[in-house]
Amino acid sequence: MKVAIIGAGNMGGALARGLAHGSTISTTDIYVSNPSTPKLEALTGEYPEINVTTENRVAVREADLIVLAVKPWKVVEVLDEIKPHLNYSRQIIASMVGGLGTTQLSEWLDKGDGELPATYLIIPNTAIATKSSMTFLCSTRSTKVLDDFLLDVFNELGKAMLIEEGAMPAATSLASCGIAYALRYIRAAMEGGVELGFRADDAKQIVMQTLLGAVEILAANGSHPEAEIDRVTTPGGLTIKGLNAMEAAGFTHSVIEGLRASTKR
Numbered sequence: 001m002k003v004a005i006i007g008a009g010n011m012g013g014a015l016a017r018g019l020a021h022g023s024t025i026s027t028t029d030i031y032v033s034n035p036s037t038p039k040l041e042a043l044t045g046e047y048p049e050i051n052v053t054t055e056n057r058v059a060v061r062e063a064d065l066i067v068l069a070v071k072p073w074k075v076v077e078v079l080d081e082i083k084p085h086l087n088y089s090r091q092i093i094a095s096m097v098g099g100l101g102t103t104q105l106s107e108w109l110d111k112g113d114g115e116l117p118a119t120y121l122i123i124p125n126t127a128i129a130t131k132s133s134m135t136f137l138c139s140t141r142s143t144k145v146l147d148d149f150l151l152d153v154f155n156e157l158g159k160a161m162l163i164e165e166g167a168m169p170a171a172t173s174l175a176s177c178g179i180a181y182a183l184r185y186i187r188a189a190m191e192g193g194v195e196l197g198f199r200a201d202d203a204k205q206i207v208m209q210t211l212l213g214a215v216e217i218l219a220a221n222g223s224h225p226e227a228e229i230d231r232v233t234t235p236g237g238l239t240i241k242g243l244n245a246m247e248a249a250g251f252t253h254s255v256i257e258g259l260r261a262s263t264k265r
Helices: 010-021 038-046 056-060 072-085 102-109 126-130 144-155 165-195 200-221 225-231 238-248 251-261
Strands: 003-006 030-033 051-053 065-068 092-095 119-123 133-140 158-162
Touching (some): 003 010, 003 056, 010 030, 051 056, 092 102, 102 133, 119 144, 119 165, 133 144, 133 165, 165 200, 165 251, 200 225
Parallel strands (some): 003 030, 003 065, 065 092
């Protein structure tokens, strides 16, 4: 399976690095195109076996899976460039472009002969570069074989889930925007740690390890977060006082409102 990634920006570069770390796709079967060379040079500096080019049509020529990782306003231009070189009978087209739906993608891919490729929307988050992404996929004209293959690829880069297209906006809010929300909590807890007397770097390590521990507990036990919270909240204790103070300041409400605000409808 040869993979072409069009665009070496934040998400395209992260995907290339994640695939290079994995075992499903050989590094020599990864092709990345970008109009400028510095980002390509950064990739080959880390992974010399990755194939890079400034010509999109060269990248897609031998690819089985083509991933669009460009800015939304560049999609039509890129598709017009590569469309004559695509073979819809054997190539899969996937888009990591935010806000682009399968209907619009199919319209832009239409060559006028009625033939369309299997298409996927793939929404990872930036943790894909460290094989820790939460990635969502939805598809049209796919098969179970294709679904299972792509789930295998992206499960190797974290966790992957096949969902309905209508759920993509909410999924993006929870996982892609959610990375920023989690980091903002870490920053806030670090600042609290500094106020309590820790150096900033020490506070960061404490908060990071605490979050890792919380995730591992949920993963190991399959429990609801509230069940684990109950384990550490004793009557009249410090934890329940802290939780109540956070709720009084609007913690849960703020999180839900943030998710609502970042869900495109």
